[in-house]
Amino acid sequence: MADRVVSRLAQLRRAAGYTQESFVTAFAQEAARLSVAASVSVRQARRWERETPPPLPHPSQQTVLEAMFGLPLAEMGFEVPRHRVTVSAPIGDAGEVKRRTFVADAGVLAAAALVPTRPGQRVGAAEVAELRARLDGLYQTDHTAGSVPALTQARRIEDELTGALGSASYTSRVGRELQTMLAELRGHRAWYGYDGGRIHQGRAACMEALAAAQLVDNPLLQVSVLETLVLLAIKAERAWEAASAVENAYRLATHAGAGHTVHLVISLRDANVATHTGDLSGARRALSRAVSHQGRADTDAEVPKWAQFVGPFEVDYATADMYVRAEQPKRAVPFLRAAVRGIGGDLARNSASYRVKLADALLAAQEVDEACTEMSAVLDSCGGISSPRLLGKIREFQRAADRIDSAAARECGERIRETVRGGTT
CATH class of the missing domain: 1.10.260 (434 Repressor (Amino-terminal Domain))
Incomplete structure (x- = not known):
């Protein structure tokens, strides 16, 4: 007994x-x-x-x-x-007052508590671990090969997650993990919308991801979505939405007791908003906070996967962006050089993007030959990257180079056209 x-x-x-x-x-x-x-x-x-x-x-x-x-x-x-x-009877039955009623036979409820009454396969810890590994692998695909192949992988994973949630049997803990992964995946898709220039689709994915992250009560996951929403809102010319996303990210991170790395990411997004709106004083304040958090990031006991990309090179890049916005490209160049040196080879897509930004700044500073040398290095290295945003930046450089009467600029512009026709990026 x-x-x-x-x-x-x-x-x-x-x-x-x-x-x-x-x-x-x-x-x-x-x-x-x-x-x-x-x-x-x-x-x-x-x-x-x-x-x-x-x-x-x-x-x-x-x-x-x-x-x-x-x-x-x-x-x-x-x-x-x-x-x-406790008795089992319809709630509307007349008679004595009952403490609690159940809508099904107690035996049925007992079985349901152990195995959900869904058809289909059983999803347990092993299946969750396999899905988690594939979801985490999307970061590597995006960083090295670009958002286009990452999106293809993401669609397959999303189909499996929604299929499992809708038809498989699992415990409440497994169900929560599946929902959390679905929220993360939609956050990935929001980023792919940004990188692919599909801004409205990206914002829609952000809204879905935010709702899903709220349902599983995961504030740091909400922060990760909000930092992508900032970039999308800026592209959509919705500066007020971007600023609101920053404020909400700060609030959620503080409430969750997030470490310096997470606050560093938010500070950089704060700088993005201020730079976009021409608030250069606000940009300097945000960058000062970013420098402070960067200096203490090594004290973080744990860093979310989505925040692990950030480092001093991001601060340098954002500082350069502020100088470009202030029409001081020569002051931007040393920060961009530092960003290119610091980013490392494991972030190939962003590394190429940084070098394009450096080439742009050099061109604006009338360092034409050096700018074209940087762009040639980009074209040499980006053959395996499929990123519409990176391609758009390269084409913008080409248009700027076409306006310059220089042999180096003409040669560089022609090489870009040949590369684009060949299907690179």
Whole structure:
């Protein structure tokens, strides 16, 4: 009898995806939702599972337990006095007042608590780990090969995630992880919209990603989406939306106790907004915050995957962008050189983009030969990268070079045209 009681409660807890510690946390959250003054400790939860007979929960604890598992307390293995036994009957039935009613037979509910009544395959930890590895691999694909092949991979993963969520069987913990990955994936698609020049599609993906991240109550995931929304909003000439996204990102990061790296990313987006609107004083303030956070980033115990790309080179690049906006390209050049040196070869797409920016600044500073040399280096290295945004920047350089009466500029412009016709980038 004692083994049956213990194993039954432990089985329900494990099937719901809880450890004893996370069960205590979930219990407190459910009590808050029900506005019930009830709590439980890990020690008490262990007693419920192990002691013979298990201590009877207080009435308020019973209310929470029955809400969490969707079962009458008696079917969790407790010996319940008759006056506290929950009955199963339609809510609208006349007669005596009932403490709690269930809409299905208790036996059916017991089965449902262990295995969701969905057709299809079972999704467990192994399947989640495989999907997680493929999702994380999108960063590498995007950085090295560009957003076009990354988007193709993302679509396949999204089909599998939505299919699993809609038809597979899984525990509540696995379901939450699947929803979290779907939110992340839509955040990726928002970035691909930005990189591909599909701004409206990118913003729509941002809205979906934000809603999904809110549903799983993941503030740092919301921050990752908001930092992409800033870039999309700037492209859409919605500076007010970009500024609002920055403020919300700051608020969420502070609430979540985020580290310096996350705050560094937000500061850089803050600088993006200020630079775009011509608020150069605001840009300097944001960049000063970025420098401060960068100097302390090595103290972060953990950095989200989406923020791991950032480094001193991003601060240098944003500083150069501010000088370009102020029409001081010569002051931008040393910062762009530092950014190109610092970015490293594992971020091939961004590295090429930085070099195009450097070539642009050199051209604006009337250093034509050096600008064309930089652009030639870009063309040499970007053959395996498929990024519409990078291609657009290269074409912009070509148009600027075409306006200059120089042999180097003409030669460079012709090489760009040949490269574009050949399908590179």
